[in-house]
Amino acid sequence: MWEQLAQYRNHFLQHEIKDVLKPTSINSQQNKEWALDMEKRNICKCVPYCCTSTSTHLEDRAQLAYGWFALPKLLKELDSDVRLTHWKAVVSLTEFLLNPLNAQRAITEMDIVRKLKNAFMRMRLKLHKEEHREGEMYLKIYNILSRNFDGAENIANRKCLRIEFYKIIHNQENIKDDLASEILRNLTGKPKVLGIILEDPENFSALAGIFKQDPCRPHYPQHLWHHLCHLLEVAPEQGIELGFFELLHSRILNRLSNFWDMATKAFALLLCCVEGQRRFDAVDGVKLLYDVFAQADENPRKLLPRQKVENWEYTVLALLNGLHSKRALWRSREFTQLPCYVGRLMESTVDNPRLQLYCLKVFRELGVMPCIKRYIIGNWLEDICKLFCLDAEAECARDSLVDWLRRDIADSS
Template sequence: MWEELEKYRNHFLQHEIKDVMKPSSINCQQNKEWDKFMKKRDWCKRYPQRCAGSSTYFEDRAQLAYGWFALPKLMKEIDSDVNVTHWRAIVSLSEFLLNPLNAQRAILEMDLVRKVKNAFMRMRLNFHEQHYEEVETYLKIFNILSRNLNGAEHIANRKCLMIEFYKIIMDKEPRKEDLTAEILRNLTGKPKVLGIVLADAENLESVANIFKLDPCQPLYPPHLWHHLCHMLEVAPEQAIELGLFEFLHSRIKNRLAYFWDMNCKAFALLLRCAEGQRLFDEVDGIKLIYDVFEDVYIKKSKKLHFQHVENYEYIVLALLNGLHSKRALWRSREFTMLTCHVGRRMASKTNPRLQLYCLKALRALGVMPCTKRYIIGNWLDEVRELDCLDAEAECARDALLDWLRRDIADSSS
């Protein structure tokens, strides 16, 4: 009877090895293995279970209902002499302003930029002691306000704020550098505010000093590069006077980290003026760009970190902007493979701007008759069959094809 009952355990094992072992022996063996496994499990070190700490979310925020009367209440609590009340008010305000309507109302009706500026400057000048993370929170508020046109104008018109922003980046203050660079990018990203920033020559000089402080610094905040490029689009001559041409040229020549990205874009923007073109010819810029293209034949393992070019967009843009002088065009005749490098990058499947720059660069290189003949003989079919990614690149392709075909018709007659 007991043997019959043993058959009801471990049905799979009982079925598979019923002719080898008795049901009781099978169950006994299974019990031994289970005990051995549980002993190994018990040997594992158990970490003491701790209760999760209580959240400080509500401790750091003001008690209010986010409605029409929330903003006046927050503005009143910002002026409080109680540190906790002031801290909760600015933290809640940084979230409340994420709504563009609230930000617009706070800027125009409550004069928020002036109030936050005064509190920020008192902390920076050590008139008030910092008990929490007030400075970082003020920068978050400035970052939100800089996305609004009116807020950006108010910030750019206060010179003391601009001086402090550049000082933070110059000193590389942790947790503040990237946030400050983003504020500056938001300011100069608006054409009207860009004019206000460039009206004070010290702003561009401060940016140049930040970059020239350590020419061998591998990386800078990405937003700072965009801030610089916004200014170079309007004032390349002033930047050249401050020595930025030599700085950017040396970084490309020495192949510093990510030299092919924003560094090349800033360098290309400097070539849009007469002085930049003259300096480009003096340093043999065509040879410099050709050497960058030729680096593709060097094994990636033999390059330093971040030296491998991942995107040729701004390199081709620098070539395009550098082909405005006769000296550069004559120099380009000596590098036959330069046209091939541009033609190969033209077939990009993901970057429409790279396509556009390559098509324009082929048109500029083709001003020289020998280069034009080379393009007709070797790249005409590739240009004709190119799948353009946007309408602007398609127009550039059609214009280039029309220009090349017109030369064929003229030569055949």
């Protein structure tokens, strides 16, 4: 009877190896393998005693339903003298304002920028002790509010906040410097707010002090670079007066970490004014950029990991902005391989239409010199005609360049 009952388990195994083992032997072997697998699984599921702490997600949130009456309740708890109640209100407010409608209502109806400014300044001036991470959460709220136009304008009009943001970045406070940099980038990303920032020269001076603090510093927050480029795009003369030309030139010359990225973009924006072009010619900028292009032919083992150029867009942009003077054009005649480097980048790019557009414009600028124009017609005209453009703007630049080159052939014949 027991032998017959054992046949009802493991039907597939019983059918396949019924002539080799008895049903009871098959079942005992299966039980043994199952026990070994469960032992391994239980070992993996063991949790060390140090990791058994419970989650604080609900403990750090205010007790409320996120509806129409949530914002007044959170702002009321924000004024509480009980530090835990205040902390819960700040954390919940950070999540509540992620909804743009809630953020707009808080800015226009509740004047949340002013209320948070008072609490934030008390924390920064050491009038209140930071028991949790209130300072970081205040910055997160300001980061959310700065994405709104009204919020960005209210933040930019308060000088004390701008000063504290630059101090945080200057002191390189962990986590907070990234948040402060993103807030400043959000502010200057809006044209009207950018005008408010530029009205006060202390903002640009504070930013210059951050970059001059350590000229050899390898990395800065990415948002801080974008903030700098927003300012240089509108006021390159002011940036040159503050010493950014020498700073960025030294970073490119010494091939600091990721020099080809945002540092080269900021350097290219400085060349859009007369003084920037004059200084570019004085330091032989064409030779400087030619050496960067020539890196592709060098032994990669001689370069450090972050010295290899991974994106040529801003390097070509710097060359384009630096070819507006006669001295730079005459200097470019001495580098025969320069059009070849630009042409190879133009043909090899498959996902960057701006790089393609800049290469076509560089050909147009270099073609002002007759000898380079003849070189382009003889070696690159056919490739330019067959070029597949990635967007409409690059296609218009290609057609204009081809028409200009062919017109020269007709005139000379």
